[in-house]
Amino acid sequence: MGGRNPVTWLGSPVFPKAAREALTDTQLRRNLRKATTTIRTKRAGVVAELDDWERLRVAGEAVKDDVLANLDTYLVRLEEAVTARGGVVHWARDAEEANRIVLDLVRAEGTDEVVKVKSMATAEIGLNEALEAGGVKAVETDLAELIVQLGDDRPSHILVPAIHRNRAEIRDIFRKKMAEEPASDEPPDLAEAARKHLRRKFLSAKVAISGANFAVADTGSIVVVESEGNGRMCLTLPETLITVMGIEKLVPSWQDLEVFLQLLPRSSTAERMNPYTSVWSGVTPGDGPRKFHLVLLDNGRTATLADEVGRQALRCIRCSACLNVCPVYERTGGQAYGSVYPGPIGAILAPQLVDDPHDEQAASLPYASSLCGACYEVCPVRINIPEVLTHLRAEAVQAKGKRTPEAIAMAAAAWVFGDAKRYEAAQKAGSLSRLLARDGRIKRLPGPGAKWTDSRDAPAVPKESFRAWWRKNRVQRP
Amino acid sequence: MFSARDEILARIRAIDRPSAAPIPRDYERTRTVADPLDLLDERVADYKAIVHRVTEAEVPDSIGECLARRSVSTVAVPADVPPRWRVPSVTWVPDDPPLPLGELDTVDGVLTGCAVAIAETGTIVLDAGVAQGRRILSLVPDYHLCVVRADQVSVSVPEALARLEPGRPLTFISGPSATSDIELDRVEGVHGPRTLEVLIVG
Numbered sequence: 001m002g003g004r005n006p007v008t009w010l011g012s013p014v015f016p017k018a019a020r021e022a023l024t025d026t027q028l029r030r031n032l033r034k035a036t037t038t039i040r041t042k043r044a045g046v047v048a049e050l051d052d053w054e055r056l057r058v059a060g061e062a063v064k065d066d067v068l069a070n071l072d073t074y075l076v077r078l079e080e081a082v083t084a085r086g087g088v089v090h091w092a093r094d095a096e097e098a099n100r101i102v103l104d105l106v107r108a109e110g111t112d113e114v115v116k117v118k119s120m121a122t123a124e125i126g127l128n129e130a131l132e133a134g135g136v137k138a139v140e141t142d143l144a145e146l147i148v149q150l151g152d153d154r155p156s157h158i159l160v161p162a163i164h165r166n167r168a169e170i171r172d173i174f175r176k177k178m179a180e181e182p183a184s185d186e187p188p189d190l191a192e193a194a195r196k197h198l199r200r201k202f203l204s205a206k207v208a209i210s211g212a213n214f215a216v217a218d219t220g221s222i223v224v225v226e227s228e229g230n231g232r233m234c235l236t237l238p239e240t241l242i243t244v245m246g247i248e249k250l251v252p253s254w255q256d257l258e259v260f261l262q263l264l265p266r267s268s269t270a271e272r273m274n275p276y277t278s279v280w281s282g283v284t285p286g287d288g289p290r291k292f293h294l295v296l297l298d299n300g301r302t303a304t305l306a307d308e309v310g311r312q313a314l315r316c317i318r319c320s321a322c323l324n325v326c327p328v329y330e331r332t333g334g335q336a337y338g339s340v341y342p343g344p345i346g347a348i349l350a351p352q353l354v355d356d357p358h359d360e361q362a363a364s365l366p367y368a369s370s371l372c373g374a375c376y377e378v379c380p381v382r383i384n385i386p387e388v389l390t391h392l393r394a395e396a397v398q399a400k401g402k403r404t405p406e407a408i409a410m411a412a413a414a415w416v417f418g419d420a421k422r423y424e425a426a427q428k429a430g431s432l433s434r435l436l437a438r439d440g441r442i443k444r445l446p447g448p449g450a451k452w453t454d455s456r457d458a459p460a461v462p463k464e465s466f467r468a469w470w471r472k473n474r475v476q477r478p
Numbered sequence: 479m480f481s482a483r484d485e486i487l488a489r490i491r492a493i494d495r496p497s498a499a500p501i502p503r504d505y506e507r508t509r510t511v512a513d514p515l516d517l518l519d520e521r522v523a524d525y526k527a528i529v530h531r532v533t534e535a536e537v538p539d540s541i542g543e544c545l546a547r548r549s550v551s552t553v554a555v556p557a558d559v560p561p562r563w564r565v566p567s568v569t570w571v572p573d574d575p576p577l578p579l580g581e582l583d584t585v586d587g588v589l590t591g592c593a594v595a596i597a598e599t600g601t602i603v604l605d606a607g608v609a610q611g612r613r614i615l616s617l618v619p620d621y622h623l624c625v626v627r628a629d630q631v632s633v634s635v636p637e638a639l640a641r642l643e644p645g646r647p648l649t650f651i652s653g654p655s656a657t658s659d660i661e662l663d664r665v666e667g668v669h670g671p672r673t674l675e676v677l678i679v680g
Binding site for chain 1: 481483485487489490492493495496497498499500501502503504505506507521524525549563566576579580583596598599600601606612613614623635636639640643645646647648650651652653654655656657658659660661662663664665666667668669670673
C-alpha cells in the first residue's frame with residue numbers, strides 16, 4: 001500500500017508547460033469559450049431567482065464545516081445506519097486499497113463487466129484501469145464519460161468531462177466506436193445513439209458502480225444527482241450496487257439536504273433542479289439491488305483535513321461552477337491541469353490529495369490562477385480558493401528550500417528593502433533599465449530578469465524615483 | 479495491524495479540529511406564492527414536459543386522451559393505482575407479480591401517481607408508495623404519465639423534503655431525461671423516459 005496517488009496523471013507536464021501547449025489549440029479554445037459562456041449566463045439567471053442565495057451559501061458552508069469538525073462521529077453514524085438497512089460498509093485508506101476492495105466484490109459476483117455512473121471518486125482512484133488490469137471491463141454510461149472512454153481520451157471538466165469536444169468531434173468518435181452510426185451531429189441524434197448503444201448493457205448488467213453526491217449520516221441515505229437516467233439505470237437494475245464515496249461527502253441530517261439540493265443543481269448544470277435525483281438507504285426488498293456495498297475512501301482526505309487553511313477544500317460538492325468562471329480554465333481547458341480535478345478547485349484539491357511536496361507537477365497547480373477571486377464568489381459552499389492557492393504557493397516555495405533562484409532573489413530583495421540607502425541605490429541602478437525600453441515597455445530583460453519578460457512586457461522604470469523627486473521639489477519648502 | 483477503519487478514524491481524531499458553529503438556518507424554508515399549482519405548471523413545462531390542469535372528475539378521460547394522443551397501447555402500471563385510472567382504451571400491464579425486465583422494456587409507457595411535488599423547481603418525487611410502484615417502473619418505458627394531486631404540492635425544496643421519508647427509495651424527477659454533455663446545452667431524451675406528461679389535479 002501507499003503507492004503514488006493516481007489523482008494526478010503520471011507523466012503530466014507542469015502546468016505552465018501544459019498550458020502553453022493547450023493554448024495553441026484554437027479548436028479547444030473555441031469549444032471551451034462557447035460552453036463556459038453558455039453555462040455562466042444560465043447559472044447567473046437561476047441563482048438570481050433565489051433571494052436567499054447568500055444565506056443558503058452560508059448555511060452550506062456551516063453544514064460542511066460541521067461535518068469536517070465531527071467527521072469521525074458522522075462516519076461511524078453513517079456506517080451504523082447503512083449496516084442497519086442491509087448495506088455493507090468498507091473502508092479504504094488509499095486508491096490501491098479501494099480498487100482492490102471493488103475488484104474483489106465484482107469478482108465475487110462472477111461477472112467480468114460492470115456498468116458505471118459518472119463518479120469523481122472512482123476517476124480519482126483510477127478504478128477503471130485497476131478493474132481492467134483485473135480482467136473486468138467497466139462501461140461508462142454517462143454521455144460525456146462515454147465520449148471520453150470511446151475516444152480513448154482524458155476528462156477535462158468535473159461535470160462535463162467531454163467539454164473540450166464539440167458535436168462534430170463527438171459524432172466522429174461515435175462513428176468509429178458504435179455499431180450503429182448517429183444520424184447526424186445534432187445533440188438529440190448523438191444522445192439517441194448513446195441510448196441505443198447502452199440499452200442492452202443496462203438490461204443485462206449484474207453489477208453497477210457509482211459515486212455519491214451526499215450521504216446522510218443519520219439515516220444512511222445515499223444521494224446521486226444526475227440528468228440522463230443512466231444513474232437511475234445503474235442504481236436500480238443490477239443485483240449488486242457498489243458505491244465509492246469520499247469520506248467528506250457526508251451531511252449530518254436529512255434536513256441538511258434542503259440546502260444542498262438547492263445549491264448544487266443551480267451551481268452545476270444551472271437548472272432549478274437536475275432531471276433525476278435518486279436517494280436510497282441500504283437495500284429495499286423487491287425494489288432495486290439486493291446487495292449494496294459502500295466503500296468509504298480516504299486517499300489523502302485526512303491529510304487535507306490536517307491543514308488548517310487547506311481543509312476548506314473538503315467542503316467541495318463538485319459542482320464545477322468555479323471552472324466555468326475561471327479565466328485560466330476557459331483558456332487552457334481541463335487537461336492542462338493533469339488531474340481528474342481541474343480548474344480552481346483542482347488547483348487546491350489535487351496537490352493536497354497528492355500530499356507530496358516534491359511532486360513538481362502537483363506543486364505547479366496552485367500557480368494556475370490569476371487570483372482574480374471569481375471562483376470564490378460563485379462557490380456554493382464559499383471555499384476561499386484564492387486564500388488556499390496562496391497558502392499552497394507558500395508551501396511549495398518552502399519545500400523548494402533556500403537555494404532556488406527565486407529564494408535567493410527574494411533574500412536579496414529583503415536585504416535591499418531593509419535599508420533606505422540600499423533601497424535608493426537600487427532604484428537608481430534600476431532606472432538604467434529604461435535604456436532597454438521602447439515606447440515605455442521592456443520586451444526582454446537581461447540575465448535572470450528574462451524569465452519575467454518571457455511571458456509579459458515589463459514597464460520601463462522612470463528616470464527619477466518618487467523619493468528623489470520629492471526631495472528636490474518639496475522637502476525644502478517651509 | 480490496524481484495520482483501514484481504525485486507521486482512518488485514528489487519523490481524523492489526531493487532527494486538531496475547531497468545534498463547529500451552529501448552522502445558520504435563516505434561509506427561506508417556506509415560500510408563499512399566489513398559486514402553487516400555477517407555479518408547478520409553469521416550472522414543469524419549462525423542462526419541456528407536457529402539463530395539463532384537470533379536475534378530479536376529469537382524470538380518467540384525460541388519461542385516455544393523453545395515451546390516445548401518443549398512440550400508446552400497452553401501459554405498465556403499479557397494481558395499486560385507483561381502478562378508475564385504468565381506462566378501457568389501452569392494454570394495462572400491472573406490475574403484480576413484478577414484471578420481468580424484458581417485458582417492461584417492451585411496453586409503450588407507464589402511468590403512476592407521486593408522493594410529493596415541488597412547485598418552485600418543477601419536480602415530482604416518487605417514493606415507491608401508493609400508485610408509484612418500484613423505481614424501475616417509471617424508468618424503463620419511454621413515456622411516463624404522472625398524476626399529481628393538489629394536496630401533494632409543496633412550494634419550496636425544504637417543505638417537500640420535510641414531507642418525505644428518507645428510509646424509502648426516492649426518485650426526484652424534473653422533466654424528461656436530459657443531458658447537458660454536448661457543448662453544455664440541454665437536450666431532452668437520453669436513457670430515462672423521453673416524454674414526461676403530467677396531470678395536475680385540482
